[in-house]
Ligand SMILES: Cc1ncc(COP(=O)(O)O)c(C=O)c1O
């Protein structure tokens with residue numbers, strides 16, 4: 001299996017190099033050269049597999065021959081051994097034909113753990129085999145950072161620097177990033193919003209001198225392995241609802257477009273998905289794009305679902321590549337226009353293809369709060385604000401016989417203030433995190449200035465030791 005860049009001007013890589021590279025050297029994102037596919041009979045035969053066994057079956061074709069099968073199996077089992085629910089990602093029925101897919105049973109209570117626990121182990125393995133080290137730099141609007149720090153803390157071969165927007169993450173999210181005592185962990189509070197943090201990370205990847213000097217790697221969903229690991233729960237939930245003999249729809253709380261792109265990948269691999277619905281909060285660039293065909297960035301507004309406060313949606317580039325029949329020249333034109341004028345207009349054929357695959361909707365903060373309240377009243381289920389945006393969008397769709405699965409991307413206890421205000425209930429952190437809010441914080445505040453951030457990282461990474 002080989003990996004190609006969406007911009008077509010970077011070397012084609014094997015799996016291990018694509019994982020270590022993060023962003024391609026031409027600024028693009030890696031995708032498998034072909035989608036592995038599974039026939040209905042093969043999907044039927046997956047019924048009854050445990051989550052790790054399903055992950056091994058679905059993900060092995062992406063590895064080529066680069067990771068030995070017994071090693072991969074061990075890494076998968078270790079990764080999902082960190083989850084507190086036996087099913088790893090259990091499905092809960094909340095209405096007649098509606099389900100919530102709980103992705104928050106990992107160490108940091110967010111769906112990011114599903115991919116990050118595996119990615120950290122894969123990276124560690126590849127670096128050890130090669131006798132290399134890496135400097136990992138990541139941007140977070142709250143959840144990726146905590147998940148990455150948990151997964152990489154104490155690992156000998158990596159130093160990890162997480163950039164989060166100053167004052168714009170929840171107190172629980174902040175402490176998950178700032179209370180690690182591992183020497184290889186560095187939390188940087190950036191004076192800006194998430195898009196500024198993600199822009200800094202991409203600028204560092206595009207500064208090839210810096211990139212090579214510190215052996216830069218990324219763990220945001222620009223990294224293919226993040227998307228890859230997220231494909232599995234689309235299969236596990238759809239199979240438990242009758243796939244491949246019954247189609248299933250998904251509504252996904254969306255920001256950087258990684259999670260829902262994993263659903264698109266699952267469909268490409270043969271899973272019968274009826275609708276893939278993008279749910280946004282007030283930062284609704286993707287909802288507007290699907291409606292108008294124009295992708296136009298506006299300012300980010302702070303909401304009660306802070307992890308979705310994003311206007312530069314990285315993985316949309318992967319979809320543009322697919323929708324244009326993998327025409328990297330078209331993608332380069334869109335990206336150049338986005339850089340120059342903050343907007344581009346999607347060509348008619350690509351737009352039709354995107355609209356054929358995806359629906360979209362938005363929920364403002366009042367609708368999100370009302371959904372938390374009404375879901376609790378109707379079904380006794382307490383949603384987090386991100387999941388609530390998707391429940392609101394799903395409930396606004398025309399009625400259908402196809403089961404609708406909403407991805408529950410975070411535990412409500414990560415956002416106690418918003419959940420309390422909406423429902424009157426203050427969700428408690430699980431036992432293993434109960435001392436979190438009392439732990440001592442350690443972080444550095446930096447301006448959103450590339451040179452200052454690069455300088456900070458260069459002085460602290462142990463890559464050159
Ligand atoms: C809780 C939560 N929900 C939804 C999202 C959006 O997911 P994606 O960025 O993959 O679209 C995020 C952040 O990415 C998140 O942390």
Ligand SMILES: N[C@@H](CCOP(=O)(O)O)C(=O)O
Nearest residue numbers: 140141142143144220221307
């Ligand atoms: N919502 C994310 C933003 C970064 O997304 P990623 O999936 O690209 O890592 C977060 O919580 O940090």
